Amino acid sequence: MLSERRLEVLRAIVQDYVGTEEPVGSKALTERHKLGVSPATVRNDMAALEDEGYIAQPHTSAGRIPTDKGYRLFVDKLAGVKPLSVPERRAIQNFLDGAVDLDDVVGRTVRLLAQLTRQVAVVQYPSLTRSTVRHVELLALAPARLMLVLITDTGRVEQRLIDCQTPFGETSLADLRARLNSRIVGRRFTDVPQLVQDLPESFEQDDRATVSTVLSVLLETLVEETEERLMIGGTANLTRFGHDFPLTIRPVLEALEEHVVMLKLLGEAKDSGMTVRIGHENAHEGLTSTSVVTVGYGSGDEAVAKLGVVGPTRMDYPGTMGAVRAVARYVGQILAES
Amino acid sequence: MLSERRLEVLRAIVQDYVGTEEPVGSKALTERHKLGVSPATVRNDMAALEDEGYIAQPHTSAGRIPTDKGYRLFVDKLAGVKPLSVPERRAIQNFLDGAVDLDDVVGRTVRLLAQLTRQVAVVQYPSLTRSTVRHVELLALAPARLMLVLITDTGRVEQRLIDCQTPFGETSLADLRARLNSRIVGRRFTDVPQLVQDLPESFEQDDRATVSTVLSVLLETLVEETEERLMIGGTANLTRFGHDFPLTIRPVLEALEEHVVMLKLLGEAKDSGMTVRIGHENAHEGLTSTSVVTVGYGSGDEAVAKLGVVGPTRMDYPGTMGAVRAVARYVGQILAES
DNA sequence: TCCTGGCACTCGCACGGGCCGAGTGCCAGA
DNA sequence: TCTGGCACTCGGCCCGTGCGAGTGCCAGGA
Numbered sequence: 235m236l237s238e239r240r241l242e243v244l245r246a247i248v249q250d251y252v253g254t255e256e257p258v259g260s261k262a263l264t265e266r267h268k269l270g271v272s273p274a275t276v277r278n279d280m281a282a283l284e285d286e287g288y289i290a291q292p293h294t295s296a297g298r299i300p301t302d303k304g305y306r307l308f309v310d311k312l313a314g315v316k317p318l319s320v321p322e323r324r325a326i327q328n329f330l331d332g333a334v335d336l337d338d339v340v341g342r343t344v345r346l347l348a349q350l351t352r353q354v355a356v357v358q359y360p361s362l363t364r365s366t367v368r369h370v371e372l373l374a375l376a377p378a379r380l381m382l383v384l385i386t387d388t389g390r391v392e393q394r395l396i397d398c399q400t401p402f403g404e405t406s407l408a409d410l411r412a413r414l415n416s417r418i419v420g421r422r423f424t425d426v427p428q429l430v431q432d433l434p435e436s437f438e439q440d441d442r443a444t445v446s447t448v449l450s451v452l453l454e455t456l457v458e459e460t461e462e463r464l465m466i467g468g469t470a471n472l473t474r475f476g477h478d479f480p481l482t483i484r485p486v487l488e489a490l491e492e493h494v495v496m497l498k499l500l501g502e503a504k505d506s507g508m509t510v511r512i513g514h515e516n517a518h519e520g521l522t523s524t525s526v527v528t529v530g531y532g533s534g535d536e537a538v539a540k541l542g543v544v545g546p547t548r549m550d551y552p553g554t555m556g557a558v559r560a561v562a563r564y565v566g567q568i569l570a571e572s
Numbered sequence: 573m574l575s576e577r578r579l580e581v582l583r584a585i586v587q588d589y590v591g592t593e594e595p596v597g598s599k600a601l602t603e604r605h606k607l608g609v610s611p612a613t614v615r616n617d618m619a620a621l622e623d624e625g626y627i628a629q630p631h632t633s634a635g636r637i638p639t640d641k642g643y644r645l646f647v648d649k650l651a652g653v654k655p656l657s658v659p660e661r662r663a664i665q666n667f668l669d670g671a672v673d674l675d676d677v678v679g680r681t682v683r684l685l686a687q688l689t690r691q692v693a694v695v696q697y698p699s700l701t702r703s704t705v706r707h708v709e710l711l712a713l714a715p716a717r718l719m720l721v722l723i724t725d726t727g728r729v730e731q732r733l734i735d736c737q738t739p740f741g742e743t744s745l746a747d748l749r750a751r752l753n754s755r756i757v758g759r760r761f762t763d764v765p766q767l768v769q770d771l772p773e774s775f776e777q778d779d780r781a782t783v784s785t786v787l788s789v790l791l792e793t794l795v796e797e798t799e800e801r802l803m804i805g806g807t808a809n810l811t812r813f814g815h816d817f818p819l820t821i822r823p824v825l826e827a828l829e830e831h832v833v834m835l836k837l838l839g840e841a842k843d844s845g846m847t848v849r850i851g852h853e854n855a856h857e858g859l860t861s862t863s864v865v866t867v868g869y870g871s872g873d874e875a876v877a878k879l880g881v882v883g884p885t886r887m888d889y890p891g892t893m894g895a896v897r898a899v900a901r902y903v904g905q906i907l908a909e910s
Numbered sequence: 911t912c913c914t915g916g917c918a919c920t921c922g923c924a925c926g927g928g929c930c931g932a933g934t935g936c937c938a939g940a
Numbered sequence: 941t942c943t944g945g946c947a948c949t950c951g952g953c954c955c956g957t958g959c960g961a962g963t964g965c966c967a968g969g970a
Contacts, residue, residue, distance in 0.1 A: 257933090259932065259933050259934085260933075260934080261932080261933075262932090262933095271942070271943085272942075272943055272944075273933095273943095273944095274942075274943055274944065274945090275941085275942055275943070277933085277934065277935075278935095278941095278942090280934090281934090281935075291933095291934090292951095293950070293951065294933090294934075294949060294950060294951090295931095295932070295933050295934060295948090295949050295950045295951070296932080296933070296934095296950085296951075297932080297933070297934095298933095369711055369719065371709055371711060371721070373707060373709065381707070381723070383709065383721055383723075383729065385711075385719065385721070385731060391721060391729050391730070391731040392673075392729070393673075393723060393729045394672075394673075458672075467829055468829070469807060469825050469829065470822055470825035470826040470829060472825070473821060473822040473825065483811060484808055484811040487807050487808035487810070487811065488808040491805055491806070491807065491808060595962090597961065597962050597963085598962070598963080599961080599962075600961090600962095609913070609914085610913075610914055610915075611914095611915095611962095612913075612914055612915065612916090612964095613912085613913055613914070615962085615963065615964075616912095616913085616964095618963090619963090619964080629962095629963090631921070631922065632920060632921060632922090632962090632963075633919090633920050633921045633922070633961070633962050633963060634921085634922070634961080634962070634963095635961080635962065635963095636962095
């Protein structure tokens with residue numbers, strides 16, 4: 235177990251390195267922090283910390299920098315979450331209050347997070363897995379061509395074109411529309427499949443094929459709808475990443491563009507509370523030199539989606555965590571109001 | 573006026589520089605291109621080209637690189653549009669054919685363009701100013717609560733909730749729906765206002781207020797719908813930009829994130845035909861070291877939106893223009909089919 | 911008039927040596 | 941267990957040098 239002072243040394247190293255972006259040596263440490271001991275003592279402590287794998291030397295005769303493991307210890311034991319200042323909180327609220335619809339809320343949140351943390355912001359759209367069906371509409375565009383319109387309780391609308399093999403009569407259409415709506419309106423997406431399972435059987439032989447087609451398109455649409463979307467912003471902040479540019483940020487940009495990757499990343503985080511994944515803790519290869527801070531947000535007590543930031547492992551963890559948490563809270567409030 | 577050969581020299585310089593990314597000298601030029609003259613002659617030509625401002629030397633005793641003006645001449649007079657190969661065309665078609673809805677079409681287009689050109693792709697959603705109404709649906713969610721669903725010929729769907737002061741009967745609703753559709757289906761957004769102007773008068777006194785409300789929401793939606801959106805992708809390609817990294821790409825990333833800026837940029841381009849803006853020809857400051865190749869696309873002969881790529885001024889113009897044009901054509905086809 | 915070969919010149923860049931200094935590990939003493 | 945001292949390491953910086961690509965100019969020839 236590390237002594238109290240050694241932890242203090244580690245904290246000082248992390249803080250200094252985050253501030254200066256340069257390896258920190260024993261002498262500089264004693265000058266900037268009131269550790270109450272001499273550089274020589276600090277050197278011994280540093281050697282111990284290095285043995286344990288918390289810090290490392292880029293090259294002999296250079297200062298130390300924290301390892302992923304070092305940051306992990308820092309985040310878990312040494313750092314708190316730095317609350318935002320009152321003006322910052324007020325600014326967040328003002329900025330988010332101006333949003334007019336869901337897209338706008340998410341867009342503003344992304345910009346806000348990116349600006350506050352000076353890092354890349356990732357905001358997931360509220361998930362629809364818990365959504366319900368508000369209405370299903372079926373329109374005949376042509377004798378053998380239907381349009382299916384699905385309206386969700388979150389206000390989203392999806393439409394699909396359906397080509398049928400055989401023409402579908404107006405009365406059959408009205409019938410199907412009515413039966414569909416009476417069965418699934420107000421029900422959750424996940425419940426729909428079994429609710430409509432036996433529907434084709436109750437139709438005339440001639441219409442069954444078409445009904446089945448319509449149902450399969452409907453189920454497909456529901457599945458697609460529950461697919462999660464996200465918005466990303468602040469990528470320009472990647473330019474403040476490090477010195478060895480192209481190599482570092484290229485994979486990050488690539489990962490960010492693959493929304494699937496990012497969604498998986500968010501999915502791996504805890505549903506409630508804040509998650510910090512540091513460097514190699516991130517499964518995706520392109521993100522092993524980044525840290526990801528995420529938190530769930532929601533209109534009630536349940537988290538409906540997640541948001542967070544992606545930045546260099548050398549980031550200001552307390553400040554970032556504070557900003558992420560604060561933004562998540564305010565977004566939750568906004569969603570609850572609307 | 574520049575002689576034929578000097579133009580040829582300029583073309584050779586542009587081609588070599590685009591290929592190697594290094595200043596090109598007179599000797600290398602004569603070796604790689606069959607100019608039929610000696611390096612000394614080429615040197616004289618280069619001096620003349622430099623006097624005219626078409627090429628420049630990064631430093632004395634280095635080769636020449638084209639200036640923005642040089643690229644401009646190259647694009648206008650010396651370069652054609654390089655058609656894509658048959659396999660490439662087939663790949664485009666296959667890739668785009670898999671799209672299920674408008675978002676998917678745009679998303680696939682962005683990825684395709686980014687991959688083909690290895691640059692940043694920008695695709696504007698089909699603008700609705702020239703769009704026509706495919707269908708309007710009115711649903712009663714509650715006695716005094718309606719939902720308006722607007723479907724456009726480009727496949728976009730918008731919905732709005734409408735709270736009425738007085739309940740609106742099912743028959744009136746069906747009536748309004750039918751009359752609305754018969755008047756505006758197939759008509760342009762811009763024509764809709766005058767087409768529905770006198771509609772309230774033909775309804776019972778009791779229903780007029782509601783009809784007016786519905787109409788005003790519809791018109792509002794049409795206006796909002798014409799607001800333009802865009803999707804951007806392939807930003808990872810920025811890492812292949814140049815040598816002096818952070819400074820170059822930071823402003824570009826910032827400009828790309830400001831969709832307003834990009835929309836303005838697209839708006840400045842010609843509506844029909846291809847537009848190439850080189851370096852300082854771009855009004856936005858962050859993009860003065862980039863070239864932007866854009867072209868309109870649409871389902872018919874009219875362009876409904878634009879797409880293009882943003883890359884370094886040192887780009888393969890013929891190839892890029894070919895890819896942009898081809899993608900625009902196929903996207904147009906896809907939109908026309910659906 | 912235009913092209914060509916030749917020649918002297920310029921200058922960026924890569925290479926190598928030497929110096930400096932920050933930082934280290936170790937050790938003996940308090 | 942902490943401290944001061946000391947020798948050592950090694951990366952970064954500065955500088956001088958040599959190389960070579962590239963240039964401009966000029967005189968001669970088609």
